[in-house]
Amino acid sequence: MYGGGRSYYVRGRLVCGIQGAQGARVSLWERRGGATPIVYEEAIADAAGSFYVKAEIRSGAGWNTMGSFGYLTLTINHSCEGQRQMSVELPTSYFNQGIVAMKTFDLGTINLEGRFSGEETNGFIGGGRRFGSGFGMGGVPII
Numbered sequence: 001m002y003g004g005g006r007s008y009y010v011r012g013r014l015v016c017g018i019q020g021a022q023g024a025r026v027s028l029w030e031r032r033g034g035a036t037p038i039v040y041e042e043a044i045a046d047a048a049g050s051f052y053v054k055a056e057i058r059s060g061a062g063w064n065t066m067g068s069f070g071y072l073t074l075t076i077n078h079s080c081e082g083q084r085q086m087s088v089e090l091p092t093s094y095f096n097q098g099i100v101a102m103k104t105f106d107l108g109t110i111n112l113e114g115r116f117s118g119e120e121t122n123g124f125i126g127g128g129r130r131f132g133s134g135f136g137m138g139g140v141p142i143i
Contacts, residue, residue, distance in 0.1 A: 006096060007056045007095070007101065008040075008054065008055040008057075008072055008096065009052070009053075009105065010054070010090065010105045010106075010107060011052045011106055012050070012051060012106065012107030012108060013049045013108070013110070014026075014049040014076065014109075016049075016078070016080030016112050017111070017113055019049075020048040020049030020050070022048075024078035024079075024080075025042060025076070025078075026042065026043050027039055027042045027077075031071045040056070053074070072090045073089055074090055075087045075088075076112075078112050080112035081113055082121055086116050086119045091105065
C-alpha cells in the first residue's frame with residue numbers, strides 16, 4: 001500500500017437557521033458489518049459551524065483490511081430544534097493514498113433546522129417529534 005496507508009478528509013459547515021451550529025459534534029467512523037465500529041476522529045463545530053475531520057488509516061488497521069469492505073460514515077450530533085443525530089455515508093472516491101490530503105470531501109453547508117430522513121432524536125429534549133431509532137429507545141418510523 002502506497003505511503004503506508006490511506007486517508008480521508010471531510011470538511012463542512014453546519015448552521016441552525018442563520019447562526020453557526022457551534023458545539024455540534026461531528027464523528028468520522030467506519031462501519032464494519034457486525035464488528036465494533038472504528039471511530040477515527042471527532043470534532044466540535046466552531047462558532048461559524050465549521051468542522052474538519054480526518055481518518056488516517058495505517059496499513060493493517062481500518063478500512064478495507066483483510067478483505068473487509070467497511071463504509072466511512074459522518075455522524076452529526078446537534079441541538080438545533082432539539083437533540084438530534086444524523087449520519088451521512090461518504091463516497092469512497094475521496095480516499096487518498098498515504099496520509100497527505102490530495103482530495104477532501106466537502107459536505108457543504110447544512111441547515112440543521114431541516115428534518116432529514118433517517119435522522120434520530122431522543123424524543124424528549126427540545127420538543128422535537130420522535131422518529132428514527134430514538135437513540136436506542138425504540139423509534140417510530142416516518143411513513
